Amino acid sequence: MLMAVLLMASCLNSNNGDSGTYYSDTAIIDFTLGTLNKYVHTTSSTGADSVYKEKITGSNYKLSIDQENHRIFNADSLPIGTDVEHVVGSVSSLNNGVVFYKSLISDSLFLFSSEDSLDYSTPRSFRVFSSDGSTYEEYTVQLNVHKEEGEQFVWTRHSNNDDIAALEAMKAVTIDDRLYVYGVKAGKTLGYTTTDGESWTPLTELDDENAYRNLFPLDGELFTLVNGDLARSEDGITWNVAMENVPIKQLIASSKIELYGLSEDGKIMVSRVGDPWEEDKLDEDASWLPTEEIVSVCLPVKMTYYTDYVIIAGISPEFVDIASVWRKIVEYDLQGLEDKWIYMSRSDNNRFALPQLKNPVMIAYDGSILAWGVKDGEFSPIYQSRDNGLIWKKQSTYNLPANFNISTLSFTAATDGSEIWLVSGESGEVWQGHLNRLTWKENK
Numbered sequence: 026m027l028m029a030v031l032l033m034a035s036c037l038n039s040n041n042g043d044s045g046t047y048y049s050d051t052a053i054i055d056f057t058l059g060t061l062n063k064y065v066h067t068t069s070s071t072g073a074d075s076v077y078k079e080k081i082t083g084s085n086y087k088l089s090i091d092q093e094n095h096r097i098f099n100a101d102s103l104p105i106g107t108d109v110e111h112v113v114g115s116v117s118s119l120n121n122g123v124v125f126y127k128s129l130i131s132d133s134l135f136l137f138s139s140e141d142s143l144d145y146s147t148p149r150s151f152r153v154f155s156s157d158g159s160t161y162e163e164y165t166v167q168l169n170v171h172k173e174e175g176e177q178f179v180w181t182r183h184s185n186n187d188d189i190a191a192l193e194a195m196k197a198v199t200i201d202d203r204l205y206v207y208g209v210k211a212g213k214t215l216g217y218t219t220t221d222g223e224s225w226t227p228l229t230e231l232d233d234e235n236a237y238r239n240l241f242p243l244d245g246e247l248f249t250l251v252n253g254d255l256a257r258s259e260d261g262i263t264w265n266v267a268m269e270n271v272p273i274k275q276l277i278a279s280s281k282i283e284l285y286g287l288s289e290d291g292k293i294m295v296s297r298v299g300d301p302w303e304e305d306k307l308d309e310d311a312s313w314l315p316t317e318e319i320v321s322v323c324l325p326v327k328m329t330y331y332t333d334y335v336i337i338a339g340i341s342p343e344f345v346d347i348a349s350v351w352r353k354i355v356e357y358d359l360q361g362l363e364d365k366w367i368y369m370s371r372s373d374n375n376r377f378a379l380p381q382l383k384n385p386v387m388i389a390y391d392g393s394i395l396a397w398g399v400k401d402g403e404f405s406p407i408y409q410s411r412d413n414g415l416i417w418k419k420q421s422t423y424n425l426p427a428n429f430n431i432s433t434l435s436f437t438a439a440t441d442g443s444e445i446w447l448v449s450g451e452s453g454e455v456w457q458g459h460l461n462r463l464t465w466k467e468n469k
Contacts, residue, residue, distance in 0.1 A: 044113075047157035051122025053090060053164055056097050058083025059113040059139075064106045069380075081107060082180040088166075089371025094166045102465070109168045110146050115139040122153040128324055151263065175462030180426040180447075184224035184453040188215075197439035198242045201392075204439060204446050205247065205261055207237035214249075216261050222446070222455050228261035241279040243298065248284060250276055252287075257298070272302050278321035280335050280355045291316065293366060305353075308367035313368055315339025315349040318382065320396065323355075324389035331357040336369075336394060336414045339383050344370070347378040352414045369414040379408055379417040386438040390445060391460060395423060399433045426456055 061081040066074065086099045103109070114135055115125050125134040126143065127150035134152060135141075143149065147170040150459070154161040172177075189195070192208030192215065205228070207216040214236035216228030231237075231251050239250040247258045248267070250264070255268040273286030273294050285305065286294045291314060295305040306315075319339035326332040333355045341349035350369040370378055382398030382405055389395075394410040409420035425431070425447070435450025443463040447456040 041258050045215035047155075048122075049121035049155050049159050050120060051153050051155040052092060052119045053116060053118050053122075053124065053151065053153050053161070053163055053252070055096065055115075056088045056090065056166065057115050058086060058088065058099075058168075061103070061112060061117070062108040063104055064108065066106070072466050079326050082113075095162060096165050097166045099169050102171045105171045105174055107170050109170055110144045111142045112168070113139065113142050114221065116151075118153050123156070125152045125154070126150070127152070131282050135300060141264075147360050171461075171465070173461045173464070174416070175228050175460070176422065177426070177461050178422055178458060179461060180456050180458040184454055185453040186217070186225055187241045187447060187453055188217055188225065188227070189455070190451060192435060192450045194237065194435050195437045195448065196237050196240050197437040197446060198240055198247070199439045199441040199446070200245055200247070202441050204441070205240070206230075206437065207240050207249075207446055208437075208450060209234045209237055218261055222457050225400050226366070229258075229264060231256075231264070235275075239276040241276055243279045243284060244281065248298070249277070255298075267298055268296075271296075275319070278318050278335050280323050282357060283355065285321075285335070285337075287314070287316070287319075307351075307368075308365055308366040313341055313343050314351065315341050316396070316434055317447075320385045320387035321399070322389040322394055322413060324392075324394070326354065328393070333357075334345055334413045336387075338379055338385070338414070339398065344381070346381060350379055350414045369445070375416075377416045379410070382406070384433065384436070385439050386436075388438055388440045388445065390440050391463060392443075394419070401434055402433065404431070404433065422460075426458075429454065429456065 026244060061083045063079045063081050065074055065079060066076050086101055086103055088097050088099050092098050117125060118124055124137040126137050127134055129144065147385040148165050148167040151164045151166055159325045192210055195206055195208030198204045199203060203218055203220050205216060205218045206213055212234045214231040214233060217225045218228060219225045230257050233251045236249045236251050238258050240400050241248050247261055249256055253270055254266045255271045256264045257267040258264045272288055275288050276284060276286045278285040282297055284296050291311055294302045296302040315338060317340040319337060321337040324334050326334055335353045335355055338348045338350040347370050351366045352369050353366045356365055379396060380400060384394060384399055385398030387394060387396040395407055397407045404425060406419040407423040408417040410417045431449040438447050440443060443459055446457045
Protein backbone atom coordinates (compact mmCIF):
# COMPACT_ATOMS: atom_id res chain seq x y z
CA MET A 26 0.00 0.00 0.00
CA LEU A 27 2.91 2.34 0.80
CA MET A 28 4.43 1.63 -2.61
CA ALA A 29 1.08 2.46 -4.24
CA VAL A 30 0.98 5.74 -2.37
CA LEU A 31 4.50 6.68 -3.39
CA LEU A 32 3.95 5.63 -6.99
CA MET A 33 0.74 7.64 -7.19
CA ALA A 34 2.44 10.67 -5.66
CA SER A 35 5.28 10.30 -8.16
CA CYS A 36 2.85 10.15 -11.07
CA LEU A 37 0.91 13.14 -9.84
CA ASN A 38 4.06 15.19 -9.37
CA SER A 39 5.37 14.17 -12.77
CA ASN A 40 2.14 15.02 -14.55
CA ASN A 41 2.06 18.42 -12.92
CA GLY A 42 5.65 19.19 -13.66
CA ASP A 43 6.40 19.27 -9.93
CA SER A 44 9.96 18.93 -8.74
CA GLY A 45 9.04 16.06 -6.41
CA THR A 46 8.04 17.78 -3.18
CA TYR A 47 6.23 15.49 -0.76
CA TYR A 48 3.99 16.55 2.13
CA SER A 49 3.22 14.98 5.47
CA ASP A 50 -0.23 16.51 5.82
CA THR A 51 -3.37 16.02 3.77
CA ALA A 52 -7.16 16.03 3.89
CA ILE A 53 -10.17 15.48 1.68
CA ILE A 54 -11.20 18.99 0.62
CA ASP A 55 -13.97 18.27 -1.89
CA PHE A 56 -16.35 15.39 -2.59
CA THR A 57 -18.76 15.77 -5.51
CA LEU A 58 -21.40 13.33 -6.70
CA GLY A 59 -21.80 12.49 -10.37
CA THR A 60 -24.99 11.64 -12.25
CA LEU A 61 -27.38 9.50 -10.19
CA ASN A 62 -30.38 7.36 -11.06
CA LYS A 63 -33.74 7.84 -9.44
CA TYR A 64 -36.50 5.23 -9.75
CA VAL A 65 -40.06 6.53 -9.64
CA HIS A 66 -43.09 4.35 -8.90
CA THR A 67 -46.37 5.33 -10.56
CA THR A 68 -49.87 3.92 -10.75
CA SER A 69 -51.93 4.32 -13.93
CA SER A 70 -55.61 5.21 -14.08
CA THR A 71 -56.34 1.48 -14.40
CA GLY A 72 -54.38 0.68 -11.25
CA ALA A 73 -51.37 -0.83 -13.02
CA ASP A 74 -48.00 -0.25 -11.34
CA SER A 75 -44.93 0.83 -13.25
CA VAL A 76 -41.44 2.13 -12.53
CA TYR A 77 -39.40 4.51 -14.63
CA LYS A 78 -35.90 5.94 -14.26
CA GLU A 79 -34.86 9.58 -14.02
CA LYS A 80 -31.40 11.12 -14.06
CA ILE A 81 -30.32 13.34 -11.15
CA THR A 82 -27.45 15.81 -11.25
CA GLY A 83 -25.54 14.77 -8.15
CA SER A 84 -23.48 17.95 -8.01
CA ASN A 85 -26.69 19.83 -7.10
CA TYR A 86 -26.54 18.05 -3.73
CA LYS A 87 -23.53 19.56 -2.04
CA LEU A 88 -21.58 17.33 0.31
CA SER A 89 -20.43 19.02 3.50
CA ILE A 90 -17.06 18.10 4.98
CA ASP A 91 -16.73 18.20 8.75
CA GLN A 92 -12.95 18.31 9.13
CA GLU A 93 -13.10 18.18 12.91
CA ASN A 94 -15.10 14.95 13.08
CA HIS A 95 -13.99 13.64 9.67
CA ARG A 96 -17.55 13.30 8.35
CA ILE A 97 -18.73 13.88 4.78
CA PHE A 98 -22.49 14.10 4.24
CA ASN A 99 -25.25 15.84 2.28
CA ALA A 100 -27.39 18.13 4.44
CA ASP A 101 -29.94 18.33 1.62
CA SER A 102 -31.11 14.73 1.31
CA LEU A 103 -31.36 13.05 -2.06
CA PRO A 104 -34.89 12.41 -3.37
CA ILE A 105 -36.73 9.26 -2.42
CA GLY A 106 -35.98 6.46 -4.88
CA THR A 107 -32.39 7.56 -5.57
CA ASP A 108 -30.10 4.62 -6.27
CA VAL A 109 -27.19 4.99 -3.83
CA GLU A 110 -25.84 1.49 -4.46
CA HIS A 111 -24.26 2.58 -7.74
CA VAL A 112 -22.73 6.02 -7.27
CA VAL A 113 -19.84 7.69 -9.06
CA GLY A 114 -18.16 10.84 -7.88
CA SER A 115 -14.94 12.81 -7.69
CA VAL A 116 -12.68 13.54 -4.71
CA SER A 117 -10.08 16.27 -4.25
CA SER A 118 -7.37 16.17 -1.62
CA LEU A 119 -4.91 18.55 -0.04
CA ASN A 120 -1.27 18.39 -1.17
CA ASN A 121 -1.83 15.56 -3.64
CA GLY A 122 -2.99 13.17 -0.95
CA VAL A 123 -3.95 9.74 -2.27
CA VAL A 124 -7.50 8.56 -1.59
CA PHE A 125 -8.54 4.98 -0.81
CA TYR A 126 -11.89 3.50 0.18
CA LYS A 127 -12.47 0.58 2.48
CA SER A 128 -14.25 -2.61 1.48
CA LEU A 129 -17.73 -3.22 2.90
CA ILE A 130 -16.84 -6.78 3.88
CA SER A 131 -13.22 -6.55 5.03
CA ASP A 132 -10.46 -4.14 6.03
CA SER A 133 -9.05 -4.10 2.52
CA LEU A 134 -8.39 -0.70 0.95
CA PHE A 135 -8.83 0.13 -2.73
CA LEU A 136 -7.45 3.08 -4.64
CA PHE A 137 -10.30 5.48 -5.42
CA SER A 138 -11.11 6.39 -9.00
CA SER A 139 -13.77 8.79 -10.27
CA GLU A 140 -14.88 5.99 -12.59
CA ASP A 141 -15.67 3.64 -9.71
CA SER A 142 -19.34 2.90 -9.01
CA LEU A 143 -19.60 2.44 -5.24
CA ASP A 144 -22.32 1.31 -2.87
CA TYR A 145 -23.29 4.05 -0.37
CA SER A 146 -26.36 2.33 1.02
CA THR A 147 -24.40 2.24 4.28
CA PRO A 148 -21.74 4.75 5.43
CA ARG A 149 -18.37 4.20 3.72
CA SER A 150 -14.91 4.63 5.17
CA PHE A 151 -12.35 6.61 3.12
CA ARG A 152 -8.66 7.17 3.83
CA VAL A 153 -6.47 9.86 2.34
CA PHE A 154 -2.71 9.30 2.66
CA SER A 155 -0.18 12.11 2.66
CA SER A 156 2.02 12.29 -0.41
CA ASP A 157 5.08 11.18 1.59
CA GLY A 158 3.15 8.17 2.94
CA SER A 159 3.81 9.03 6.59
CA THR A 160 0.25 9.85 7.74
CA TYR A 161 -3.39 9.43 6.77
CA GLU A 162 -6.78 10.82 7.66
CA GLU A 163 -9.91 8.67 7.78
CA TYR A 164 -13.39 9.95 6.85
CA THR A 165 -16.89 8.48 7.02
CA VAL A 166 -18.99 9.27 3.95
CA GLN A 167 -22.78 9.10 4.38
CA LEU A 168 -25.37 9.81 1.69
CA ASN A 169 -28.75 10.79 3.10
CA VAL A 170 -31.88 9.90 1.12
CA HIS A 171 -35.42 11.00 1.87
CA LYS A 172 -37.71 8.16 2.92
CA GLU A 173 -40.89 9.90 1.75
CA GLU A 174 -42.18 12.04 -1.11
CA GLY A 175 -41.75 15.73 -0.38
CA GLU A 176 -45.01 16.83 -2.03
CA GLN A 177 -47.15 14.16 -0.36
CA PHE A 178 -49.65 15.47 2.19
CA VAL A 179 -50.16 13.10 5.14
CA TRP A 180 -52.87 13.12 7.82
CA THR A 181 -52.45 11.58 11.27
CA ARG A 182 -55.43 11.00 13.53
CA HIS A 183 -55.28 11.65 17.27
CA SER A 184 -57.63 10.43 19.97
CA ASN A 185 -61.15 11.85 19.97
CA ASN A 186 -61.81 14.52 22.58
CA ASP A 187 -65.20 14.53 24.33
CA ASP A 188 -64.90 18.17 25.45
CA ILE A 189 -64.35 19.35 21.89
CA ALA A 190 -67.18 17.13 20.67
CA ALA A 191 -69.53 19.09 22.95
CA LEU A 192 -68.77 22.43 21.27
CA GLU A 193 -71.50 23.70 18.98
CA ALA A 194 -69.20 25.93 16.89
CA MET A 195 -65.50 26.63 17.11
CA LYS A 196 -62.41 28.46 16.01
CA ALA A 197 -58.72 27.53 16.33
CA VAL A 198 -55.52 29.58 16.35
CA THR A 199 -51.88 28.72 16.99
CA ILE A 200 -49.14 30.53 18.83
CA ASP A 201 -45.73 28.96 18.16
CA ASP A 202 -46.38 25.20 18.42
CA ARG A 203 -49.43 25.46 20.69
CA LEU A 204 -52.96 24.98 19.37
CA TYR A 205 -55.90 26.81 20.97
CA VAL A 206 -59.44 25.67 20.20
CA TYR A 207 -62.37 27.79 21.40
CA GLY A 208 -66.05 27.13 20.87
CA VAL A 209 -69.49 27.84 22.23
CA LYS A 210 -71.51 25.69 24.62
CA ALA A 211 -74.65 26.73 26.48
CA GLY A 212 -74.13 30.39 25.60
CA LYS A 213 -70.54 30.56 26.88
CA THR A 214 -67.15 30.32 25.17
CA LEU A 215 -64.98 27.42 26.32
CA GLY A 216 -61.37 26.81 25.31
CA TYR A 217 -58.83 23.99 25.25
CA THR A 218 -55.15 23.90 24.32
CA THR A 219 -52.62 21.27 23.28
CA THR A 220 -49.18 20.87 21.75
CA ASP A 221 -49.45 17.22 20.71
CA GLY A 222 -53.15 16.67 19.89
CA GLU A 223 -53.51 14.14 22.70
CA SER A 224 -53.17 15.99 26.02
CA TRP A 225 -55.60 18.91 26.30
CA THR A 226 -55.74 21.59 29.00
CA PRO A 227 -59.05 23.41 29.68
CA LEU A 228 -58.90 27.21 29.56
CA THR A 229 -60.82 29.93 31.38
CA GLU A 230 -64.49 30.15 30.44
CA LEU A 231 -65.52 33.44 28.78
CA ASP A 232 -69.00 34.77 29.50
CA ASP A 233 -69.79 35.73 25.89
CA GLU A 234 -71.10 33.27 23.32
CA ASN A 235 -69.40 35.18 20.49
CA ALA A 236 -65.96 35.40 22.07
CA TYR A 237 -64.74 32.38 20.12
CA ARG A 238 -65.61 34.08 16.81
CA ASN A 239 -63.43 37.06 17.69
CA LEU A 240 -60.35 35.10 18.72
CA PHE A 241 -57.06 36.25 17.13
CA PRO A 242 -53.37 35.87 17.96
CA LEU A 243 -51.17 38.96 18.10
CA ASP A 244 -47.55 39.21 19.23
CA GLY A 245 -47.69 35.96 21.19
CA GLU A 246 -50.98 36.72 22.94
CA LEU A 247 -54.65 35.87 22.47
CA PHE A 248 -57.19 38.66 21.85
CA THR A 249 -60.98 38.57 21.69
CA LEU A 250 -64.08 40.61 22.42
CA VAL A 251 -65.95 39.91 25.66
CA ASN A 252 -69.17 41.86 26.12
CA GLY A 253 -67.87 44.85 24.18
CA ASP A 254 -64.41 44.97 25.77
CA LEU A 255 -61.15 43.93 24.09
CA ALA A 256 -59.59 41.21 26.26
CA ARG A 257 -56.08 39.78 26.07
CA SER A 258 -54.31 36.75 27.53
CA GLU A 259 -50.86 35.21 27.36
CA ASP A 260 -52.03 31.69 28.13
CA GLY A 261 -55.84 31.49 27.89
CA ILE A 262 -55.99 31.16 31.68
CA THR A 263 -55.65 34.75 32.86
CA TRP A 264 -57.57 37.35 30.85
CA ASN A 265 -57.32 41.12 31.24
CA VAL A 266 -59.21 43.99 29.66
CA ALA A 267 -56.99 45.72 27.09
CA MET A 268 -59.58 48.31 25.99
CA GLU A 269 -63.09 49.01 27.25
CA ASN A 270 -66.15 49.60 25.07
CA VAL A 271 -64.36 49.28 21.74
CA PRO A 272 -66.19 50.80 18.73
CA ILE A 273 -66.38 47.54 16.78
CA LYS A 274 -68.88 44.72 16.66
CA GLN A 275 -66.52 42.02 15.38
CA LEU A 276 -62.79 41.35 15.11
CA ILE A 277 -61.96 40.18 11.59
CA ALA A 278 -58.15 39.95 11.28
CA SER A 279 -54.77 40.57 12.85
CA SER A 280 -51.29 41.31 11.56
CA LYS A 281 -48.10 41.22 13.61
CA ILE A 282 -48.91 44.53 15.29
CA GLU A 283 -52.48 45.50 14.41
CA LEU A 284 -56.03 44.30 15.02
CA TYR A 285 -58.83 44.89 12.51
CA GLY A 286 -62.55 44.96 13.16
CA LEU A 287 -65.89 45.90 11.63
CA SER A 288 -67.78 48.83 13.09
CA GLU A 289 -71.56 48.90 13.51
CA ASP A 290 -71.87 50.95 10.31
CA GLY A 291 -69.80 48.50 8.23
CA LYS A 292 -66.37 50.17 8.20
CA ILE A 293 -63.01 48.49 8.75
CA MET A 294 -61.38 49.81 11.90
CA VAL A 295 -57.73 49.38 12.88
CA SER A 296 -55.87 49.60 16.16
CA ARG A 297 -52.38 48.96 17.38
CA VAL A 298 -53.14 47.61 20.82
CA GLY A 299 -53.23 50.48 23.25
CA ASP A 300 -53.96 53.03 20.51
CA PRO A 301 -57.44 54.32 19.70
CA TRP A 302 -59.43 52.60 16.97
CA GLU A 303 -59.42 54.45 13.65
CA GLU A 304 -61.20 53.96 10.35
CA ASP A 305 -58.92 52.15 7.89
CA LYS A 306 -58.58 53.15 4.25
CA LEU A 307 -60.20 51.30 1.32
CA ASP A 308 -59.72 51.54 -2.43
CA GLU A 309 -63.42 50.78 -3.14
CA ASP A 310 -66.86 51.31 -1.62
CA ALA A 311 -67.24 49.94 1.90
CA SER A 312 -70.53 48.32 0.83
CA TRP A 313 -68.43 45.71 -0.95
CA LEU A 314 -66.84 44.54 2.30
CA PRO A 315 -67.83 41.10 3.57
CA THR A 316 -70.37 41.15 6.37
CA GLU A 317 -70.84 37.41 7.00
CA GLU A 318 -68.68 34.28 7.17
CA ILE A 319 -65.50 36.37 7.41
CA VAL A 320 -62.12 34.63 7.53
CA SER A 321 -58.60 36.01 7.31
CA VAL A 322 -54.89 35.23 7.18
CA CYS A 323 -51.63 37.08 7.65
CA LEU A 324 -48.54 36.00 5.72
CA PRO A 325 -45.19 37.60 4.91
CA VAL A 326 -44.44 39.38 1.65
CA LYS A 327 -41.67 37.39 -0.01
CA MET A 328 -38.26 39.02 -0.32
CA THR A 329 -39.33 42.04 1.75
CA TYR A 330 -38.60 42.69 5.40
CA TYR A 331 -41.12 44.12 7.85
CA THR A 332 -44.02 43.66 5.44
CA ASP A 333 -47.01 41.31 5.52
CA TYR A 334 -50.14 40.62 3.54
CA VAL A 335 -53.41 40.55 5.45
CA ILE A 336 -56.26 38.97 3.48
CA ILE A 337 -59.92 38.86 4.46
CA ALA A 338 -62.73 37.07 2.63
CA GLY A 339 -66.42 36.47 3.20
CA ILE A 340 -69.93 37.02 1.93
CA SER A 341 -71.04 40.47 0.83
CA PRO A 342 -74.68 41.31 -0.01
CA GLU A 343 -73.36 43.04 -3.15
CA PHE A 344 -72.31 39.74 -4.76
CA VAL A 345 -74.26 36.61 -5.58
CA ASP A 346 -71.78 33.80 -6.14
CA ILE A 347 -68.22 34.95 -5.47
CA ALA A 348 -66.65 35.81 -2.15
CA SER A 349 -65.60 39.35 -1.38
CA VAL A 350 -61.80 39.22 -0.99
CA TRP A 351 -59.68 42.14 0.21
CA ARG A 352 -55.95 42.50 0.77
CA LYS A 353 -53.85 44.94 2.71
CA ILE A 354 -50.07 45.27 2.53
CA VAL A 355 -48.92 46.12 6.03
CA GLU A 356 -45.52 47.81 6.20
CA TYR A 357 -44.31 47.92 9.77
CA ASP A 358 -41.75 50.60 8.90
CA LEU A 359 -44.12 52.86 6.98
CA GLN A 360 -41.69 55.69 6.16
CA GLY A 361 -44.60 57.99 5.37
CA LEU A 362 -46.53 55.51 3.21
CA GLU A 363 -50.24 54.89 3.76
CA ASP A 364 -51.49 51.32 3.47
CA LYS A 365 -55.07 50.63 2.43
CA TRP A 366 -57.30 47.67 1.70
CA ILE A 367 -57.47 46.61 -1.96
CA TYR A 368 -60.51 44.81 -3.37
CA MET A 369 -59.27 41.61 -5.09
CA SER A 370 -62.38 40.07 -6.71
CA ARG A 371 -62.08 42.33 -9.73
CA SER A 372 -63.95 40.43 -12.45
CA ASP A 373 -67.39 38.85 -12.29
CA ASN A 374 -66.34 36.39 -15.03
CA ASN A 375 -63.21 35.32 -13.19
CA ARG A 376 -63.24 31.53 -13.53
CA PHE A 377 -60.96 31.25 -10.54
CA ALA A 378 -62.72 33.48 -8.03
CA LEU A 379 -63.20 32.15 -4.51
CA PRO A 380 -66.84 31.02 -4.18
CA GLN A 381 -69.08 32.02 -1.33
CA LEU A 382 -68.77 29.44 1.46
CA LYS A 383 -70.57 28.72 4.70
CA ASN A 384 -68.49 28.04 7.83
CA PRO A 385 -65.28 28.79 5.93
CA VAL A 386 -61.72 28.35 7.16
CA MET A 387 -58.63 30.01 5.70
CA ILE A 388 -54.98 29.35 6.52
CA ALA A 389 -51.60 30.46 5.19
CA TYR A 390 -49.57 27.39 4.26
CA ASP A 391 -46.38 26.81 2.28
CA GLY A 392 -46.30 30.34 0.92
CA SER A 393 -49.89 30.22 -0.30
CA ILE A 394 -53.42 30.52 1.08
CA LEU A 395 -55.80 27.59 1.50
CA ALA A 396 -59.55 28.03 1.94
CA TRP A 397 -62.50 25.70 2.12
CA GLY A 398 -65.91 25.45 3.70
CA VAL A 399 -69.45 24.26 3.05
CA LYS A 400 -71.21 24.66 -0.31
CA ASP A 401 -74.75 23.34 -0.91
CA GLY A 402 -74.63 21.37 2.34
CA GLU A 403 -71.36 19.58 1.52
CA PHE A 404 -67.73 20.34 2.01
CA SER A 405 -66.15 22.24 -0.84
CA PRO A 406 -62.83 21.33 -2.41
CA ILE A 407 -59.79 23.01 -0.90
CA TYR A 408 -58.98 26.15 -2.89
CA GLN A 409 -55.46 27.52 -3.10
CA SER A 410 -54.28 31.02 -3.95
CA ARG A 411 -50.63 31.50 -4.85
CA ASP A 412 -51.01 35.20 -5.67
CA ASN A 413 -52.30 36.37 -2.30
CA GLY A 414 -56.02 36.35 -2.93
CA LEU A 415 -56.71 37.02 -6.62
CA ILE A 416 -56.75 33.56 -8.25
CA TRP A 417 -58.17 30.54 -6.41
CA LYS A 418 -57.81 27.04 -7.84
CA LYS A 419 -58.94 23.65 -6.62
CA GLN A 420 -55.86 21.88 -5.31
CA SER A 421 -55.50 18.10 -5.47
CA THR A 422 -52.47 18.06 -3.16
CA TYR A 423 -54.64 18.97 -0.18
CA ASN A 424 -57.71 16.94 0.75
CA LEU A 425 -59.62 16.37 3.94
CA PRO A 426 -59.00 12.95 5.49
CA ALA A 427 -60.99 10.32 3.61
CA ASN A 428 -62.64 8.95 6.76
CA PHE A 429 -63.08 12.25 8.58
CA ASN A 430 -66.40 12.12 10.44
CA ILE A 431 -66.78 15.88 10.40
CA SER A 432 -69.66 18.13 11.26
CA THR A 433 -70.37 20.76 8.60
CA LEU A 434 -71.62 23.05 11.37
CA SER A 435 -68.82 22.70 13.90
CA PHE A 436 -65.27 22.38 12.65
CA THR A 437 -62.11 24.46 12.42
CA ALA A 438 -58.54 24.42 11.17
CA ALA A 439 -55.30 26.21 12.00
CA THR A 440 -51.62 25.90 11.18
CA ASP A 441 -48.31 26.55 12.91
CA GLY A 442 -46.52 26.83 9.57
CA SER A 443 -45.63 23.18 8.97
CA GLU A 444 -48.57 21.32 10.56
CA ILE A 445 -52.26 21.80 9.79
CA TRP A 446 -54.66 21.02 12.63
CA LEU A 447 -58.20 19.94 11.80
CA VAL A 448 -60.76 19.65 14.60
CA SER A 449 -64.40 18.59 14.50
CA GLY A 450 -67.20 19.23 16.94
CA GLU A 451 -69.88 16.55 17.29
CA SER A 452 -67.34 13.75 16.74
CA GLY A 453 -64.46 15.36 18.67
CA GLU A 454 -61.99 14.19 16.05
CA VAL A 455 -58.51 15.75 15.98
CA TRP A 456 -56.28 15.43 12.92
CA GLN A 457 -52.80 16.67 12.20
CA GLY A 458 -51.47 16.90 8.65
CA HIS A 459 -48.46 18.20 6.77
CA LEU A 460 -46.58 18.29 3.51
CA ASN A 461 -43.67 15.95 4.11
CA ARG A 462 -40.98 18.37 2.99
CA LEU A 463 -42.12 21.05 5.44
CA THR A 464 -41.29 18.75 8.34
CA TRP A 465 -37.90 17.57 7.11
CA LYS A 466 -35.03 18.53 9.35
CA GLU A 467 -31.63 19.37 8.00
CA ASN A 468 -29.17 16.49 8.45
CA LYS A 469 -26.15 17.51 10.48
